[in-house]
Amino acid sequence: MADPAAVLSDLRAEGEELEQLVAPLAAEGWSMPTPAPGWTVAHQIAHLAWTDERALLSATDPGAFAEDAAQALTSPETFVDDGAQRLVDELPPASLLDCWRTGRAALHRALAGRPPGARLPWYGPPMSVASMATARLMETWAHGQDVADALGVRREPTARLRHVVRIGVRARDYAYMVHGLVPPAEEFRVELTAPDGDVWAYGPEDAVQRVTGAALDFCLLATQRAHRSDLALHAEGPDAAHWLDIAQAFAGPPGKGREPATVEGIGGGSADGAGAAL
Template identity: 70%
Template sequence: MSHPPGRPTALLTGLLGDLRDEGAQLDALVAGVPDAAWATPTPAAGWSVAHQVAHLAWTDEAALLAAHRPDAFAAHVEQALKAPDSFVDEGAAAGAALPPRELLARWRTGRDRLAETLRDAPAGTRLPWYGPAMSAASMASARLMETWAHGQDVADALGVVRTPTDRLRHVARIGVRARDYAYFVRELTPPAQEFRVELTGPDGQLWTYGPWDAAQRVTGPALDFCLLVTQRAHRADLAVLAEGPDADRWLDIAQAFAGPAGNGRPRKGER
């Protein structure tokens, strides 16, 4: 970044605080388990607890590369495009091979450095990414979403039930905003009209997106919607409802993350 840092906006400051808290929650979960538990398989096929943390560390480092060495990041993306089905898995596997304490230290260092980089980003900064370039605030939101999603896999693997927090609002917002991306990545044409999305937050508050008078809508608990759009649970196991054929179709393909279309998770009882 060639410009002097500016003062972060209130929005970015809040996002970075939530990102820090989301990371700290997962950190506390894995820091307290014996090294052997890092090899525990998670719901993501072929990925252990160590793979999940390694992926977060790897992606934080990719974001740092994008911020500080955009040309090197462009070369990194070229490598990813050459092996779209294995690039992410290879990065996770390399990190997972490290001793757990070394991997944990790597993740801590990377996420702290990324938070500082995003905080100090000059106003108007756009960071190159695997999809469209992102603002510092959007990058913070995306990192929070991924931390929460991979943290869910870790929690499931370790038999821990996490208490939903208001931080889910960031995940839900990305899920709504990424609606059309789910169609594009499958080479489908997205619906022309917006949907109304009404979600009940952990505290009972209603979170709303889209026009109130939209012809089609999606409703349900915010937690379930976030599990759906991060593909951490099968739609049939969640209390997310659609009104209208296009909204119904969206719930079958929704994804909040960049990259190829995900395969999702099987229904309970089919695993």
């Protein structure tokens, strides 16, 4: 089980790194389009701010969150995008940045203050504090990649990618189910090279179905920030190969993902972003 304090520390660092990218931007920079169709840099930050607000509500007032979620789920295909759009419409860039910054800090305090074993309601099954923080980190990293791609910035991968990898590996069966497919019965072996050269391994060592490659590339694939053909991931076995075609670390329906890059991509060959992760 992940240590909530360690995940929260990494979540804070991930947010601070993204803030360093957007804080210096002039107004026109916030209006710059990102690879996610119809989303500007402002939309990316607004989405993170909106989702952090919902996570904070879950951690501090579960009853109010349940009411909010019930209303949101009457529009399951649009409520996430609608929340981001509302903030973009209401707040100028400086205020939006402050909203996101303040919300991140409040969420950190709220999650850190939850007792051991606490379960937080969400739009799917309830989550532990560590799982909520990991999900927020994954989203911050993925939407940060959209921002970095829009700005033409190549980010240095960090050990925080391990949290994104963990979600992607654990979400294997979910990826099959959202495509209307039955997950394979056997476990896969996943061996990924971390930014520092270490190997992060999951699954039985003697598994027939195997995935190997760079951790960064797996994260780009699982968050649908890059097309598989632009990444250095290797599959052994037909089931492992199929999984790489449908993998997703985010909740909700399958995202369209990005088209293959026509030029060298940013951050390991990334091109377009996918649907919003919850």
